[in-house]
Amino acid sequence: MSDHAAPVHVESAPEGCARVLRPAPAVPGRPAGPPRVVVLGAGFAGLTAARALGGAPVELVVVDPRDHHLFQPLLYQVATAALSPADIAMPIRAILGRRRNTEVVLGEVIGIDKVRRRVRLPEREIAYDVLVVATGAHHAYFGRDEWAEHAPGLKRLEDAIDIRRRVLLAFERAETATGEEERRRLLTFVVVGDGPTGVEMAGAIAELAKVALARDFHRIDPRGARVLLVEGGLRLLAAFAPESSARAKAALEALGVEVRLGEMVTAFDSAGVALGGVQVSSGTVVWAAGVAASPAARWLGVEPDLLGRVPVGPDLTLRGYPEIFVLGNTSAVAGPDGRALPSLAPVAKRQGEHAARAIRAALESRRAPKPFRYRHAGNLATIGRGRALAEIAGLRLYGRFAWFLWGAVHIAFLIGFRNRAALLLDWLWAYATSRRNARLITSERMG
């Protein structure tokens, strides 16, 4: 591959007509070749788009700062020691690298030149004919970036390993702590959430304390650990029906989680959090709220929405730039009810498929596909071992059956045979024994 792409004219055609991707004649320094599609980000949206373009007559370049695709919906299980990092991560090269038309680049994007059609990396530029921006989201602290040190978020594998270390170390430190007050502080866990991750995280920490670790300590009783779930909203899992929200709350409370609705964390430091004016002494705070999009809006020079997302039209492209698709958590596209679509893996995957279809249609000078529409199939959330909530096709399920459904859906979604088998084994083992496999504190920082 050369770093110099031929200037290709991408014409924006009237609705319903084929848009034509027409490579210009070869310029010096770059051999004539198929148009180049550059995909930024190998999350659900980017990876789906790249896979769907596998056999297309394009040169495909996938750029990601990490070497692995991450199955984010199960990240909280790594953070609570139920799964190993490798269970939910897959090398991008192993998924895409063997295709002849696909190049995988490990690199950090620092800018996009929309006019010259180039993606800027620290040491090189990559020219594109079509650009797919799917760089996901990271956690945001509403402008209070200094909170990050005390309340790690949960987006990357490193975050999960860090949270696992903090949670497990809290029990270890409590075991050797000298004062009762300090012990109580160390055994208080606060999860700040505004979605399924907060619910799942709080449930998983409670189970870790009350089941997996229950009998492993001598001076402390991990079952006495206090787990708080703080939610700004007035009910849990706002995407679900109110009845499901009530069930989720009851299930968490049965696990011993204190659910604080309509409350906000106003300050925190290493001593604990301020919660509606009251100081709660806590050694571990997990941030499962405030997701913001990547810097894509800045790169593209457009005004983002309140959550940092890039507004796109119903064809998922940037206004005025039909060769730039923005997908997944990076983009804001209105759903059928006019509200932005939720940040969910199925949405991202559908968008990746749609973009690939549109690119193929343009390549073949066919009619562009119909505007993107997302039909929400249902909601799934799990609350500890053997309990889940499912809302599918008008049905509301709860309990063990919903949990099996949840497990089946997640295993089916995971890419790669090995991961499925290992995951299944880890889960069966955990279910049979109530133990955790991945109780590992790995880090230089023991202090």
Added chain:
Amino acid sequence: MSDHAAPVHVESAPEGCARVLRPAPAVPGRPAGPPRVVVLGAGFAGLTAARALGGAPVELVVVDPRDHHLFQPLLYQVATAALSPADIAMPIRAILGRRRNTEVVLGEVIGIDKVRRRVRLPEREIAYDVLVVATGAHHAYFGRDEWAEHAPGLKRLEDAIDIRRRVLLAFERAETATGEEERRRLLTFVVVGDGPTGVEMAGAIAELAKVALARDFHRIDPRGARVLLVEGGLRLLAAFAPESSARAKAALEALGVEVRLGEMVTAFDSAGVALGGVQVSSGTVVWAAGVAASPAARWLGVEPDLLGRVPVGPDLTLRGYPEIFVLGNTSAVAGPDGRALPSLAPVAKRQGEHAARAIRAALESRRAPKPFRYRHAGNLATIGRGRALAEIAGLRLYGRFAWFLWGAVHIAFLIGFRNRAALLLDWLWAYATSRRNARLITSERMG
């Protein structure tokens, strides 16, 4: 548990007579109780001793700076992305913590007071009646500690994750490197070894390059990677028969490894290594040589041997301190041929069993067990997929059968059912597909 142990008189009896552990009357500040055995280190020696004392009428305290027991013989498989960290590590609490007489303390030992019988940790002291020192070994750079930055060793889980990151990043960087010379440097791997770990590491890197990664890159051909194994000795695997050494060398060379015998690395930095006066340009150096014992000799105030080990008598105790056992890689005990016993897991385990037997005998005022003797059962080493060397009961085996034997022995030795099943699954999968499961670069440091 209290931190104050009663002074207990440990009398050294003439050979063949029972040594008596006789608790003194209770002193203020400590309730009278069973004698306290403190075990430092939960490696093979310490863990075996602790397990064997499970039902004994003692108060047992196990101190380790890590929360997990590590199955070190397979650490190189984590470093080369074949196994996940959790496959070969097990929380010490999960192994020992549920016993009523056993307390597990996560902590770093900073000193031992032989007279007052106390182990010093940064924030507390733990009194002992009997002390078992089994703090293992770490890699040493023959006084050139500045080499550590460029040539990580392989002793802890973090080391393996770090090496995995370096090796995988080397291929990623080579893929995007601009000059041919730089690419060659990045694709040259040097393993400095003086034992089985070096042989296994070199073989595993060669296989990673030539099989698992072979088709995942576009600009580089990983099969062209150069892997050097540098050994100071004149043959590989000195513990094996010369014929086996020759077979190991041939097998490595068949994998494309350049074996350099009788050579020494005299200098290295980020550009490469100096090898017998010749500069070899290399991006990744792995240190599998120069193991030195822990600071136990300093703590105990005794003169160590050349490898930093504490000399002990045939009863595995420190001369003049029959209540202090020193085991495993931390100690130097003469084998039947007068030479120090090798640094192997079976040696450490036998010593742990012996110490536990001696402690039980003293508790019950029985005759002390016979002096420690180690009968070496055999040698095993593996060289890549499906090939191994075994020397057992005078038989020399080589090839696929030896490899299955090697796998069976290692799985049988692993503690905990889950690990065995997961390991088996990982291996079967890797064997069936020649892929690697754990190709993950996890670290903040991408640069």
